[in-house]
Amino acid sequence: MSVTPIITFKAGICNVDTSSRPYKISASSRPGYVFIYSDDDLLHFCWRERSAPISDAELDLVMVPTDGHFVPYDASNQPSNATKPNGRVFVLKFSSSSQRHLFYLQSKPQGRNGDPTWFSPRDLKIGDIVDRLLQGEEVNISQELAAIVNTDDDRRGDDDETMEDVEGHGDSNEPHGGSGGAGPDATGGDVREEGEGSREGGADGARAVTSDAPDAAAAVRNFLQSLQGNAGAGASQGEGKLYPLLSDLLTPPTTVPMVRPATEEQVDDLLSFLPPAVLVLAQQADQGDTTAEPTAAAVQAAKEAMSLGQKKALLEKVLRSPQFHQSLTSLTMAIRDGGLPSIADALSIKVENGGYLRGSQMPLGGGDAVEAFVEGVRKTVQK
Numbered sequence: 263m264s265v266t267p268i269i270t271f272k273a274g275i276c277n278v279d280t281s282s283r284p285y286k287i288s289a290s291s292r293p294g295y296v297f298i299y300s301d302d303d304l305l306h307f308c309w310r311e312r313s314a315p316i317s318d319a320e321l322d323l324v325m326v327p328t329d330g331h332f333v334p335y336d337a338s339n340q341p342s343n344a345t346k347p348n349g350r351v352f353v354l355k356f357s358s359s360s361q362r363h364l365f366y367l368q369s370k371p372q373g374r375n376g377d378p379t380w381f382s383p384r385d386l387k388i389g390d391i392v393d394r395l396l397q398g399e400e401v402n403i404s405q406e407l408a409a410i411v412n413t414d415d416d417r418r419g420d421d422d423e424t425m426e427d428v429e430g431h432g433d434s435n436e437p438h439g440g441s442g443g444a445g446p447d448a449t450g451g452d453v454r455e456e457g458e459g460s461r462e463g464g465a466d467g468a469r470a471v472t473s474d475a476p477d478a479a480a481a482v483r484n485f486l487q488s489l490q491g492n493a494g495a496g497a498s499q500g501e502g503k504l505y506p507l508l509s510d511l512l513t514p515p516t517t518v519p520m521v522r523p524a525t526e527e528q529v530d531d532l533l534s535f536l537p538p539a540v541l542v543l544a545q546q547a548d549q550g551d552t553t554a555e556p557t558a559a560a561v562q563a564a565k566e567a568m569s570l571g572q573k574k575a576l577l578e579k580v581l582r583s584p585q586f587h588q589s590l591t592s593l594t595m596a597i598r599d600g601g602l603p604s605i606a607d608a609l610s611i612k613v614e615n616g617g618y619l620r621g622s623q624m625p626l627g628g629g630d631a632v633e634a635f636v637e638g639v640r641k642t643v644q645k
Contacts (some may be wrong), residue, residue, distance in 0.1 A: 263318055264317075265299050265316050266299060267297040267298060267316070268299060268300060268305075268403070269297065269298050269300045269388075269391060269395070269403055270295050270296070270298075270394065271295070271296055271297075271367070271369075271388055272295060272312075272364060272367065272368040272369055273291070273294060273295065273296040273309070273352070273365040273367055273368055274289055274290055274291070274292065274293070274294050274365065274366050274368050275289075275294055275309050275320070275321065275363075275364075275365055276288065276290065276364035276365065276366060277289075277290060277291045277640070278362065278363075278364065287364060289349065289366055290477070293311065293312045293313075293368060294309055294311050294312060294368070294532040295309065295310055295312055295382075295471070296308070296309050296312060297309075297310075297316070297319075297364055297397055298392065304324055304326075304327075305324075305325045305395060306322055306323065306324055306325065306326065307321075307322075307323045307325050307330065307332075307354060307396070308321060308322045308323070309321040309363075309365065309619040311487065316590075321584070322584060322585075323354075323363075323584050323588060324585055324589075324590050324592075325396055325588075326358070326588070326591060326595060327336050327397065327398035328357070328396075328397050329357050329358050329396075329591065329595070330354060330355070330356050330357075330396040331354070331356075331357070331393055331396065332352055332354050332383055332389055332392040332393045332396060333352065333353055333355070333389065334350070334353075334385075334386065334389055335347060335352065335353050335364065336350035336388060337379070343562070345410075346538070347355050347366070347376050347379060347526070348379060349366040349367070349379065350366060350367040350371070350377050350378070350379060350380070350381050350385055351364055351365070351366045352364070352365050352366070352367070352389055354565065356591070358507055358509070358594065358595065359507055359509055359510060359587075360510075360589060361587070367385060372384065372385075383410050384407075384410050387406060387407065387410050387500065388407075391406060391407075407605070414637050415582070417475075419460075438511045442613075456544045490496055491620050495622075499539055503628070503633070504627040504629055505628075505629030505630070505632045505633045505636075506631050506632075507591060507594045508590040508591070508592070508593055508594045508636075509587050509588075509590040509591045510589055510633070511636070512581075513642065514581055514582045517581045518578050518581055518582070521574055521577045521578055521581065522574065522578075524574070526570050526573075527572065527643055529573045529574060529577065530565065530573070532577055533565060533573060533576070533577070536576075536580065538556040538558075538561045539578070540563060540576070541555055541561055541565060542556040542560050542564045544564070544568070544576050546573075548605070558636045574639065578612070593605070594632060596629050597631045597632050598627060598629070598631055598632060599627065600625040600626075600627050600631075601625070602617035602625055602626050602627075602634060602635055603617035603618060603625050603629040604614055605617075605635070606635065606638055609641075611635070611636045611638045611639055611642050612638055612641065613635060613637070613641055614634055614637070614638070615637035617634065617635075
């Protein structure tokens with residue numbers, strides 16, 4: 263699949279260890295890029311090593327508009343005994359879940375005093391642009407970057423720097439920050455390594471153009487978008503009770519153990535819910551024409567050619583993928599916003615009162631709708 267980034271900048275990725283308290287955050291020394299591109303009118307937030315092809319991102323998150331925020335890490339809001347970062351860290355956080363991703367800028371700090379944690383106006387502008395893109399805004403990237411003037415810029419060059427380990431204390435909801443942003447020098451000023459169109463692709467607020475190669479995430483998103491088309495009816499309803507998101511209920515530690523002991527019949531039943539392209543590509547890899555929609559015969563042949571172990575491995579990969587997590591988040595939002603009746607009907611799930619408020623034609627919304635959906639799934643399975 264051809265990828266044309268809207269914006270690209272030099273940044274390293276941080277690893278968050280949540281196995282014990284306090285959480286430990288360590289920065290990878292690998293040179294990398296954060297970049298954003300558009301596919302099927304949805305933004306992808308990505309990170310890759312600089313030595314890797316642009317199509318081989320290590321992190322590729324499908325972003326639901328207004329769900330994600332990209333903000334500077336504010337150490338002043340952390341406990342006094344927390345170890346402070348010694349770099350310029352940005353946090354990608356979500357309104358719909360507690361998931362967090364941390365990145366640190368790998369361009370040389372631009373303050374005259376050499377403070378590695380100081381965000382220059384260019385640094386902040388990059389963060390601001392990224393955050394606004396995630397809200398669905400149209401941004402004239404070239405114009406905004408060109409307008410930035412650093413007031414404390416020593417122009418000491420742009421050598422990449424890595425960052426020592428950073429530690430975070432508290433739960434994953436703690437990293438906070440204000441609006442942030444950045445510019446070309448703060449990113450290393452090297453956006454052209456992605457191709458000249460990398461930066462210019464957002465010059466007039468336009469979205470990047472991609473090819474029509476089959477994409478498993480796109481197939482799931484298209485389905486969810488069709489469901490969300492009916493979601494507006496109950497959007498004005500109150501939030502109601504608090505209820506976990508589907509992505510919080512269906513985590514890998516919960517779903518993967520259900521796949522491993524499954525029989526071949528159960529596995530085949532689960533595979534039938536995957537987009538056909540996923541099955542064919544998993545079996546054929548890069549062989550043959552991957553741009554055509556797989557035929558029913560090709561899908562059946564791919565199933566028959568896979569061993570039980572390969573089928574389970576494919577299901578585990580899907581259940582662990584960021585795309586699956588993001589799709590569950592999108593589905594939760596559609597249900598919360600009034601789409602329960604149409605979603606339950608499309609999935610043949612019987613929910614109480616058809617997904618409507620008792621005695622009315624107003625769809626359930628908020629946490630009440632999600633709870634009704636989960637209860638409907640449970641009862642459908644038990645029957």
